[in-house]
Amino acid sequence: MGAEDSEHMKVVHRWLAGEVVNNTVGIKLTGGPFNGRTKIVQLDRDGLPPARLRARGGQGKGPWNPAARHTYTPVRTPDAPAGWTYEYTGTDASTDG
Template identity: 65%
Template sequence: MGDENSEHLALIRRWLAGETVNNTVGIKIVGGPFHGRTKIVQLDQSGLPPTGFRGRPGRISGPWNPAAKHIYLAVRAPDTTAHWTYEYAGIDTTTDA
């Protein structure tokens, strides 16, 4: 079981380093509450990541406000290993899930 765990961790390290493995890659997040984190995503058949994502940074005091989601968009970044970053685009104020 130790070898399986080591192989899995090695795969995750490769993704986090921006290497594409099995059409999956880790993309750095720039700006907003998730700045500095990495989102691991599946690339499409053309090698493109999902165009973006919305996220809530975690628990906040008081009731959860579904309108307080932060928007990130995929942007080409030739100076990164993955060739993409997710850049902060602002707050999504729509109420859809």
């Protein structure tokens, strides 16, 4: 059985399709430098995603400051498979978290 057919990868594909599995789901990022990417997040007891998500550029060059953290907040939307998207809210230059 190949790696793509493993039980773990089957669960990951379900998350990426917006299905909640084991209280975890993949939510699309909209706007900002990570537009279109999916973040897999753990939902809280009420089924809500984390209130804020920060993403930071890797070592690669980009049109943004790679040291800055880019902040996204969840927005409920019926158009997304998970029912949520993370919308870009700007750059957070702080170094915590």
